[in-house]
Amino acid sequence: MRKWIIALCALTVSITMMGCATKQEKEKADLYLRMGSSLIEEGNYPSALSALLKAQELDPQNPLILNNLGQVYFLREKYELAEKQFRKAIELQKDYTDARNNLSRVLIEQGKYAEAEKELNIVLADLTYGGADRAYINLGLAKFNQKQFTQAEQAFVKVLKLKSDDCIASDYYGRSIFEQKDYSRAAEALDRAIGFCQKNLFDEPHFYSALAYYRLGDKEKSMARFEELIKLYPDGKYRQKAKGMLDLIRKGH
Template sequence: MVLRLLIILALLLPVACTPVADVKKDASVHETLGFSYLQEGNPTKALKEFLLAVEDDPENPDVRSGLAQAYHRKKAFELAEGQYLKALEYSHGDPKVRNNLGALYLDMRRWEDALRHFRLAADNLLFGSPEVARTGMAVAQIKLGKYADAVESCQRALQIDPQYPQARLYLGEAYDALDKPELAIVEYRKAVAFVPNYLEAHYRLGMSYMRQKKMKEARDEFDKVVNIAPESDRGRLAGQYLKLLK
């Protein structure tokens, strides 16, 4: 029995004596690989790396945030929410994490929760991209039917970055909802001026032109949508509109 205990202890000693720094170094390697896989568009491999990283460094907010992003991209929304909340706890309310949590709540159709977290991120003076959070607020406000508030949120985003195309897009959508198509067209055109292949902006611009009975301009925009992404949902819809507008 003593011999068996000695063997067991001998086997355990290397683990018990592993320096904490080495464990965290391993976690850092897995974290780096995880974010690399996310950038490559491979959330499955990213998930495997972040799960390994979180075993070694469970209170690291960046690891928790990366794990949340991997779950989010795989549409495991409840799991993503849990990891974002842990990242918020361990980071003491990092506004980048709040912004990403707001984006998750948009995907979960929890508009009020999304609006709350985007607002907290936008109002945090340490957040480096408040225009992103302001635009997220606008998306939630549009979903809630608060179109005038959405206009204000987009305008505040554009005060920070006048060339932020997503803010132009959702400002246009808010104007469309307020029955101000001329103003919407101005914003969509600015969005595609900044990002020429902005699929959604071209599609919305085509729809606005069609409502204004400007059929040639509508055809031009729908044609661009088809050329950019013919197999996408927007591409197929644009193709159908092109057939109707012939």
């Protein structure tokens, strides 16, 4: 599910091209950029990286190329390289809010929460930025990872006001409530998240919904959720944990 985290840049965005690349080099670089962006969408990260490196070689001072390179490095879990690309893109174009938002996500992954929140404050102050939902997701993740669950819940509420069917925001909204031990509200929120996340083959809301029902003492609903998870997600991250919980419940725990 990493793909949702980093915002792919629209190639129609108008930016100021910098550096000394010739017109012909810029045109060729743009072709490689478009190719790389399409390959990111397809999940072909090695080929995307190859195309984007060729684009960078032709037009090294292009912030959009650097931002896309950062995305690929992030998706391949090369966080230091990703951070370097995003920072360079921002250095070249100070108002490149999408790159700044992407930088915040990399900082969160590295546990640099104070730095991430500093960048997110700048992102959210840009009222022209069309990715406010993604910025609030990042803010929510930063708060959640610091166990600031009330603040995390508030951030995810803001996402859902902008995009009510967002899978990740719905899931983490429910999980934030779960961590506050409000299991009734958590079960309700996570049940809604299941509907949004199933098409993404994301089994986390199923698992935490089942746990919420278990904590409420509703073992019948809990077992039903765990059994659904095992059936619907044969390769799911939580499959083995769900099996373990079912065994535990069947033994009378």
